[in-house]
Amino acid sequence: MVEPATATQTAAPVMPQLKDELDIVIPTIRNLDFLEMWRPFFQPYHLIIVQDGDPSKTIKVPPGFDYELYNRNDINKILGPKASCISFKDSACRCFGYMVSKKKYIFTIDDDCFVAKDPSGKAVNALEQHIKNILSPSTPFFFNTLYDPFRDGADFVRGYPFSLREGVPTAVSHGLWLNIPDYDAPTQLVKPLERNNRFVDAVLTIPKGTLFPMCGMNLAFDRDLIGPAMYFGLMGDGQPIGRYDDMWAGWCIKVICDHLGLGVKTGLPYIYHSKASNPFVNLRKEYKGIFWQEEIIPFFQQVVLPKDCTTVQKCYIELAKQVKEKLSKVDPYFDKLADAMVTWIKAWDELNPPTAGSSVPNGKAA
Amino acid sequence: MRTPPCLLSLTLDSAVLNLSNITDLSPLPDHILIELFLRTLRAGKLTERVLKLFIATGKDEVFSLIQALNIQVTVNPVLPTSKCLPIKDDEIDIVIGALNFDLTSFMNVWRPIFSRFHLTIVKDPDLKEELKIPEGFNLDVYKEPDIDRVVGTSTSIIFSGYACRYFGYLVSRKKYIISMDDDCLPAKDNKGFLVDAVAQHITNLTTPATPFFFNTLYDHFTEGADFVRGYPFSLRNGVTCALSCGLWHNLADFDAPTQALKPEERNSLYVDAVLTVPARTLMPISGINIAFNRDLVGPALLPCFRLATEGKFRWETMEDIWSGMCVKVICDHLGLGVKTGLPYVWRNDRGDAIASLRKEWEGVKMMEEAVPFFQSVRLPQEATTAEDCVIEVANAVKEKLGSKDPVFAHTAKAMLDWVKLWKSVGGSSSSPGA
Numbered sequence: 144m145v146e147p148a149t150a151t152q153t154a155a156p157v158m159p160q161l162k163d164e165l166d167i168v169i170p171t172i173r174n175l176d177f178l179e180m181w182r183p184f185f186q187p188y189h190l191i192i193v194q195d196g197d198p199s200k201t202i203k204v205p206p207g208f209d210y211e212l213y214n215r216n217d218i219n220k221i222l223g224p225k226a227s228c229i230s231f232k233d234s235a236c237r238c239f240g241y242m243v244s245k246k247k248y249i250f251t252i253d254d255d256c257f258v259a260k261d262p263s264g265k266a267v268n269a270l271e272q273h274i275k276n277i278l279s280p281s282t283p284f285f286f287n288t289l290y291d292p293f294r295d296g297a298d299f300v301r302g303y304p305f306s307l308r309e310g311v312p313t314a315v316s317h318g319l320w321l322n323i324p325d326y327d328a329p330t331q332l333v334k335p336l337e338r339n340n341r342f343v344d345a346v347l348t349i350p351k352g353t354l355f356p357m358c359g360m361n362l363a364f365d366r367d368l369i370g371p372a373m374y375f376g377l378m379g380d381g382q383p384i385g386r387y388d389d390m391w392a393g394w395c396i397k398v399i400c401d402h403l404g405l406g407v408k409t410g411l412p413y414i415y416h417s418k419a420s421n422p423f424v425n426l427r428k429e430y431k432g433i434f435w436q437e438e439i440i441p442f443f444q445q446v447v448l449p450k451d452c453t454t455v456q457k458c459y460i461e462l463a464k465q466v467k468e469k470l471s472k473v474d475p476y477f478d479k480l481a482d483a484m485v486t487w488i489k490a491w492d493e494l495n496p497p498t499a500g501s502s503v504p505n506g507k508a509a
Numbered sequence: 510m511r512t513p514p515c516l517l518s519l520t521l522d523s524a525v526l527n528l529s530n531i532t533d534l535s536p537l538p539d540h541i542l543i544e545l546f547l548r549t550l551r552a553g554k555l556t557e558r559v560l561k562l563f564i565a566t567g568k569d570e571v572f573s574l575i576q577a578l579n580i581q582v583t584v585n586p587v588l589p590t591s592k593c594l595p596i597k598d599d600e601i602d603i604v605i606g607a608l609n610f611d612l613t614s615f616m617n618v619w620r621p622i623f624s625r626f627h628l629t630i631v632k633d634p635d636l637k638e639e640l641k642i643p644e645g646f647n648l649d650v651y652k653e654p655d656i657d658r659v660v661g662t663s664t665s666i667i668f669s670g671y672a673c674r675y676f677g678y679l680v681s682r683k684k685y686i687i688s689m690d691d692d693c694l695p696a697k698d699n700k701g702f703l704v705d706a707v708a709q710h711i712t713n714l715t716t717p718a719t720p721f722f723f724n725t726l727y728d729h730f731t732e733g734a735d736f737v738r739g740y741p742f743s744l745r746n747g748v749t750c751a752l753s754c755g756l757w758h759n760l761a762d763f764d765a766p767t768q769a770l771k772p773e774e775r776n777s778l779y780v781d782a783v784l785t786v787p788a789r790t791l792m793p794i795s796g797i798n799i800a801f802n803r804d805l806v807g808p809a810l811l812p813c814f815r816l817a818t819e820g821k822f823r824w825e826t827m828e829d830i831w832s833g834m835c836v837k838v839i840c841d842h843l844g845l846g847v848k849t850g851l852p853y854v855w856r857n858d859r860g861d862a863i864a865s866l867r868k869e870w871e872g873v874k875m876m877e878e879a880v881p882f883f884q885s886v887r888l889p890q891e892a893t894t895a896e897d898c899v900i901e902v903a904n905a906v907k908e909k910l911g912s913k914d915p916v917f918a919h920t921a922k923a924m925l926d927w928v929k930l931w932k933s934v935g936g937s938s939s940s941p942g943a
Binding site: 262284285286287288289290296297298299300301302303304305306307317319324325326327330334337338339340341342343344345349350351352353354355356357358386387389390393409429433436437440 | 724733738742782790794829833884
């Protein structure tokens with residue numbers, strides 16, 4: 144039986160890497176008690192809290208954290224009419240935090256995620272592992288059978304072409320979850336007691352051309368490299384679909400990362416996911432998505448971005464165009480979503496004007 | 510001088526080895542039945558099926574032995590959602606290429622795992638000494654004269670060194686082949702138990718692979734793991750797995766420069782996962798610890814890429830890397846899956862990487878040409894069997910790589926010859942892809 148780490152207060156003092164370059168974005172509608180557990184690992188960092196739901200409610204933040212908090216009123220004030228692209232009553236609203244951040248790196252985590260233990264019983268510093276993943280290269284062009292070659296004790300295996308050993312910059316680090324796994328509603332209904340107790344001690348790069356389901360519960364990314372593509376879509380209140388926010392973002396970022404020659408890693412770190420959401424509620428939210436994803440996946444698998452899309456924003460606008468062209472026939476929702484994608488980019492560029500003389504190194508277009 | 514065993518004793522030994530073919534033990538006289546029972550026990554071959562055979566004779570002595578030894582049938586719960594295909598032991602062949610003449614300790618340490626199955630041992634024709642193999646296995650051994658006889662002396666040259674195992678693949682008639690280098694021992698998992706590499710490979714080959722979409726919890730058929738949210742339902746059935754690639758503890762399969770740079774590096778990490786390598790993604794498929802479905806992809810594992818300076822250490826060869834890329838491309842084309850990860854084997858230290866460095870690294874240079882070729886090669890829809898696919902790849906190699914280095918041109922021809930050899934010697938042609 145897997146359990147969360149409880150004695151994190153006695154965890155070895157960490158040298159907080161990227162302390163001034165990383166923001167932790169947390170969407171919440173309830174409370175932030177879980178932060179107590181994470182205190183030794185998170186306290187050196189700046190938090191961006193996105194409060195979903197009723198803005199008149201006060202969310203208490205445990206003392207000692209450096210944070211900024213945004214509720215719906217703040218979002219409306221800052222974005223004006225463009226606020227329509229930010230979901231309401233859904234954790235998808237977290238992407239507002241990505242937009243207002245001024246840092247290079249983002250780590251996002253759900254408020255029901257606690258510190259996991261590795262097989263030796265030691266508390267896992269998820270943030271530290273994400274940073275290691277992001278700061279070391281990815282290898283999307285050729286699969287290394289010993290997984291991440293940049294980890295201590297691993298390397299490239301015989302036969303791995305030397306010209307591909309430098310790797311490419313890592314844009315996204317996707318972590319996993321012990322205890323309650325991230326299943327969809329039908330699987331939850333069939334297997335309500337299933338728990339993930341398997342600690343797979345590996346990080347690996349998801350190969351180019353391969354899509355994956357990106358979960359937003361335990362995720363880190365380089366805002367400069369891929370930030371504008373991390374839009375979590377239109378979900379929740381007034382929308383026909385929910386629990387596909389991170390999926391949508393994951394398919395978009397993967398296609399764009401493949402195009403721009405950036406890497407996406409998955410595997411460590413693990414967090415301990417404590418709360419299983421209600422599968423019947425989930426089924427109602429996901430229902431349409433389960434059918435729609437059968438059309439959406441082939442769409443993303445076949446998307447080709449033109450060579451002149453050399454920045455993330457250009458790629459994303461092009462993607463929005465193709466969504467409108469090809470997916471609107473599945474449901475008018477996609478028409479709205481495509482518009483929202485464009486609104487998002489406009490809002491992003493407004494809040495993140497390019498500084499004079501800076502050109503974001505996006506890597507070579509495929 | 511030791512008295513040679515009597516005919517009865519030899520018969521009983523042979524019966525133990527062939528238990529899977531025996532369906533009725535009742536004609537046996539009591540004393541022979543008991544002796545057979547005891548030898549079966551000693552050989553570790555008392556499975557539930559075999560136990561039932563003995564019980565079915567109705568002989569009291571058998572019952573009293575079972576009671577006295579407290580033998581119990583463990584009831585395996587029926588797992589309705591298990592997708593494992595039932596496999597008979599006689600569908601499996603374990604092929605070992607013998608580059609060391611003394612296989613005694615190797616075979617003995619693998620005995621608990623290997624003894625149930627048929628083994629095919631192929632002796633490297635360059636090995637001068639006689640093979641030493643312990644008793645008690647059901648095996649066929651092939652040496653240079655046998656190879657010459659089957660394929661002719663002019664062709665037998667391709668089976669020297671590590672490539673000798675391909676002869677085993679060629680002449681085997683089993684559906685599943687598990688192949689391992691003779692310097693590999695059973696590894697331990699993260700709980701300290703010995704890993705049954707054969708069972709794990711068979712599990713990999715008999716459960717579906719999922720090459721079209723990546724599951725972040727890796728293999729979905731393991732207990733406690735399933736497809737995650739966002740995994741399209743239409744892709745959850747998966748495809749047949751044709752190849753299972755295992756990993757290595759202690760001496761991992763690094764090339765000589767890496768080994769020379771990090772001479773103390775030993776791999777002790779146990780990554781408890783099997784995963785499907787996505788379609789259109791290439792990888793270095795090491796020949797040290799693999800298993801495959803011979804019916805589906807047999808001809809695609811080929812001993813055709815031979816370096817002039819190829820030697821007797823793994824880091825002086827590329828034959829398996831080349832073969833692996835062919836297999837992967839062919840599997841992708843035929844809609845078959847390739848898995849990697851568990852099982853681990855423990856690889857013995859041997860060789861001096863720095864000494865190997867002195868040889869010219871043509872293999873490394875050639876990979877730089879080979880990889881872009883394999884990444885871009887596309888096979889026509891009409892190629893529906895592994896043989897057809899190998900021919901297509903061979904023609905493409907000749908066309909696109911032949912002019913870059915004579916080794917490629919030679920390899921292309923060798924691949925075409927291999928298909929002809931497979932068709933004439935390899936038994937029935939492979940089944941069309943799933």
